[in-house]
Structures are given as structure tokens and as C-alpha cells.
Amino acid sequence: MKRISVFAGALALLCLISCTNKKEEKEEAEKFVVTNPIKIDTSFTKQYVSQIRSVRNIEIRAQEKGYLQNIYVDEGQYVKAGQLLFRIMPGMYQAELLKAQAEAKGAEIELQNAKSLADKNIVSKNEQALAQAKLEQARAEVALAKLHLSFTEIRAPFSGTIDRIPLKLGSLIDEGELLTSLSDNSQMFAYFNVSEPEYLDYQTHIKDRANTKVSLLLANNEVFKFKGNVEVIESEFNNETGNIAFRARFPNTDKLLKHGETAEVQMIVPLKNAIVIPQKATYEIQDKKYVFVVNKNNVIESKEITVTGEIPDLYVIASGISVDDKILLEGVQKVKDDDKIKYEYVSPNEVITHLRLKAE
Structure with a gap:
């Protein structure tokens, strides 16, 4: 019985010590x-969702109706300004040109005859003038026929990259039908929207900034290696969103950026x-x-x-x-x-x- 009492006392002492330690730890x-x-x-870097656009991006459309006779390029190919891209079957337009040239030749002969007769006072000077006008009209028809014939050859208006080509050889093409798109990706625009307070801060503190350089965070969370420059701010705010659009220009010598891509512009915002x-x-x-x-x-x-x-x-x-x-x-x-x-x-x-x- 004595041993049990000693044991119980020791156990109580241990509990007391343990509780005391836990209480001290809790207080600590x-x-x-x-x-x-x-x-x-200070200043911080703010990110804005942006749309990437080529400095030039156009749709290339047919200017004449006909069958697609030749495709000289492939999708994704880089082409130079003036390079031949497509040809529409030119037979009908060649025939129209030959007809116009023949009519112009006939008008030249008529003018020569009228001039000769007018010099001999056999016909009036008005007859000669009418023959001259007929020749000019015929020459205009030749020029127009040449223009229509030239439209059967579709050439690149500037150097760039060919987009998707939806039509295949032999397709019947209507006037104005889309043949492909052409993008000049040598430099790229990044458009992003800035709120009115941020716009005012930007304009107010722009002289305090080292420059107007911005960075571009790509979709893979890597920063584009070239810095861009904010060069344009639109003239009006969007009444629905209260934002105004900024445009930054980025060099794209590696052709990494593509038209239609999305990224985030990182801009240093000064704060007072x-x-x-x-x-x-x-x-x-x-x-x-x-x-x-x-x-x-x-x-x-x-x-x-x-x-x-x-x-x-x-x-x-x-x-x-x-x-x-x-x-x-x-x-x-x-x-x-x-x-x-x-x-x-x-x-x-x-x-x-x-x-x-x-x-x-």
C-alpha cells in the first residue's frame, strides 16, 4: 500500500511538471x-493581358473570277515582296487583251486615214478628232484588259509569312474570295488596356521613369528576351470598361512571336x-x-x-x-x-x- 502511494505521488509530480512545461510553452x-x-x-511591375499583332497583317483575296491554276507557295512559308503566290487561269483575260489590242490597231489606221483626208480637205477636222477619240478609247480598253490580266497573278505586297491556304488547285474562285493571309512579323505590336487612374499616373510620372520600356511574359511563363517600347496611346477611353488601349512595339528577329498570340505586358508602375x-x-x-x-x-x-x-x-x-x-x-x-x-x-x-x- 505504501508503494502504491509513493508511485501515485511520483505520477502526480510528473503530471504537474509536464503541465507546467506545456503551460510555459503555450505562454511562449x-x-x-x-x-x-x-x-x-517605390515602383512595381504590373502585368496586363495583351494581344500580339503583326506590324502588317492582311488578307490576300482574288481580284478576278476563275479557276485556281497554280499555287507557288506553301503554308508557313516566308515570301519576299513581289513574289508570285497564285495564278488564276488567264485564258479569258488574254483573249480580251488581244481583242482590245486589235481594236486599238484598227483605231490607229482609221486616225491615219482621217488625218490624210482632213489634210486634203476631203473630210472635216471633226472627223479627225472623232478618230482620235476612238483611238484613245481603244487604248484605254487595252490598258484595262492588261490590268485584268495582271490580276490573274497574285503577288506578295510585302515580305512576310504565308498563313493557311484554304483552296486547292482547280478551285473555282469568285472575285474577292480569300486565298490566304500574309503577316510581316519582323516587329510585333502588343495591345493592352490600362485603367483611367493608371493612365493618369503613367502620364503624370512619365518624366520620372528611366524609359518607356516594357517586358513581355509569354504563355509558357518565360520572359521574351527583347524589350518593347510603349509608343502609342489611343485617343479615347472605352465607355463600357473605363480603359484606354496602349500599344508597345517589340522586335522579333527570331520570329518567335506570331500574329494572334496572347501574352502579358510587364510595365513598371511608379508609386508615391x-x-x-x-x-x-x-x-x-x-x-x-x-x-x-x-x-x-x-x-x-x-x-x-x-x-x-x-x-x-x-x-x-x-x-x-x-x-x-x-x-x-x-x-x-x-x-x-x-x-x-x-x-x-x-x-x-x-x-x-x-x-x-x-x-x-
């Missing part, structure tokens, strides 16, 4: 690090008096970001924030909190609303300094 765990948002002048917080102070629920704010009674409360930009290790905040709010920096996964905590305050400058050192 309840000490959190708190800081403030900070207001700074921007409110920033460490990214690690936030948590996310259903694509919304939150922080824990500590009130004057040391009780925490979650607040939704709107992030307008991202810098390495930092978020630029548009709304939700102010620089006067104390926010939980670490341990956001260990607490919940209405928890009362003990904390150690660290100045935001010190926090940012350590973040930068860590990044380096």
Missing part, C-alpha cells in the same frame, strides 16, 4: 511579432506614398487576402485588404488598412478572430530591412 508560443504598414515611394506590408503577414481565403489587425486591447481582428501591386516580399495595398494599424507579422496560421495575444513590436523599417537582406 503566445508571444507574436507585430508591425505597422509603411508608406514609401504607397502603403506596403510584408507578404508573410497575409493569408488567403477564396482568392481574397486578409491580415490580422491588433486593437488597443491586444485583441486581433481579421480585415480584408485589396492588393494593387506586388514587390519582392511586399504587397502594395490599395485599401483595407492604414499605416496606423498594427498588424500581425508572424503566426497568422496560429490565431483566430477575437484572440487576445501578447506581442513584441518591430518597426516596419526594420522588418523591410531584414526582408531585403534575406532576399539578397
Whole structure:
């Protein structure tokens, strides 16, 4: 019986020691690090969905009706300006040209006869003038026939890459029917939409920017190796979206970019008096970001924030909190609303300094 009492006492002592240790660990765990948002002048890279367009992209269509006699190029082929692409069967147009040339020859003979008779006063000068007008009309018919015949040969108006060719040899073609498209991909345009506030900031601070260079993030999440330059801003805002279109030009010497491609333009946006917080102070629920704010009674409360930009290790905040709010920096996964905590305050400058050192 004595042994049982000793054993029970020892067990109680162990439980007491264990509970004391757990309580101490809990008290230690309840000490959190708190800081403030900070207001700074900075810049961040913002991404805009863009549409890639060739500097020149046209549809090549038939200007005459007839059978497709020859196709001299293939899909995806690079062609030079003036190169022959297609031929429409020219027989009818050649015949029309021969007919027009014959009529012009006859008109020349009639003019010579009328001139000879007019010189001898056998016919009036009006007869000679009528013969001259008939010759000019015949020559115009020759020129028109030559033009129609030339339309049976479709040539590249500029150097570029051939797109899909939907028709095959022998197809009957109507006037205006699509034969293919031609793209000049030596340089590319990236069109992207910018909101009115961002447009105003851009125009206001453009003199403070080193340049108007932008980058292009491709669909495979790789950055295009050539920088682009913002060169055009449209003259009007879209009333439905409140956006205005920017256009950046990119060199494309490797021909990697293609007409119709999608990408994201990365533009450096300058910010004055921007409110920033460490990214690690936030948590996310259903694509919304939150922080824990500590009130004057040391009780925490979650607040939704709107992030307008991202810098390495930092978020630029548009709304939700102010620089006067104390926010939980670490341990956001260990607490919940209405928890009362003990904390150690660290100045935001010190926090940012350590973040930068860590990044380096």
C-alpha cells in the first residue's frame, strides 16, 4: 500500500511538471511579432493581358473570277515582296487583251486615214478628232484588259509569312474570295488596356521613369528576351470598361512571336506614398487576402485588404488598412478572430530591412 502511494505521488509530480512545461510553452508560443504598414515611394511591375499583332497583317483575296491554276507557295512559308503566290487561269483575260489590242490597231489606221483626208480637205477636222477619240478609247480598253490580266497573278505586297491556304488547285474562285493571309512579323505590336487612374499616373510620372520600356511574359511563363517600347496611346477611353488601349512595339528577329498570340505586358508602375506590408503577414481565403489587425486591447481582428501591386516580399495595398494599424507579422496560421495575444513590436523599417537582406 505504501508503494502504491509513493508511485501515485511520483505520477502526480510528473503530471504537474509536464503541465507546467506545456503551460510555459503555450505562454511562449503566445508571444507574436507585430508591425505597422509603411508608406514609401517605390515602383512595381504590373502585368496586363495583351494581344500580339503583326506590324502588317492582311488578307490576300482574288481580284478576278476563275479557276485556281497554280499555287507557288506553301503554308508557313516566308515570301519576299513581289513574289508570285497564285495564278488564276488567264485564258479569258488574254483573249480580251488581244481583242482590245486589235481594236486599238484598227483605231490607229482609221486616225491615219482621217488625218490624210482632213489634210486634203476631203473630210472635216471633226472627223479627225472623232478618230482620235476612238483611238484613245481603244487604248484605254487595252490598258484595262492588261490590268485584268495582271490580276490573274497574285503577288506578295510585302515580305512576310504565308498563313493557311484554304483552296486547292482547280478551285473555282469568285472575285474577292480569300486565298490566304500574309503577316510581316519582323516587329510585333502588343495591345493592352490600362485603367483611367493608371493612365493618369503613367502620364503624370512619365518624366520620372528611366524609359518607356516594357517586358513581355509569354504563355509558357518565360520572359521574351527583347524589350518593347510603349509608343502609342489611343485617343479615347472605352465607355463600357473605363480603359484606354496602349500599344508597345517589340522586335522579333527570331520570329518567335506570331500574329494572334496572347501574352502579358510587364510595365513598371511608379508609386508615391504607397502603403506596403510584408507578404508573410497575409493569408488567403477564396482568392481574397486578409491580415490580422491588433486593437488597443491586444485583441486581433481579421480585415480584408485589396492588393494593387506586388514587390519582392511586399504587397502594395490599395485599401483595407492604414499605416496606423498594427498588424500581425508572424503566426497568422496560429490565431483566430477575437484572440487576445501578447506581442513584441518591430518597426516596419526594420522588418523591410531584414526582408531585403534575406532576399539578397
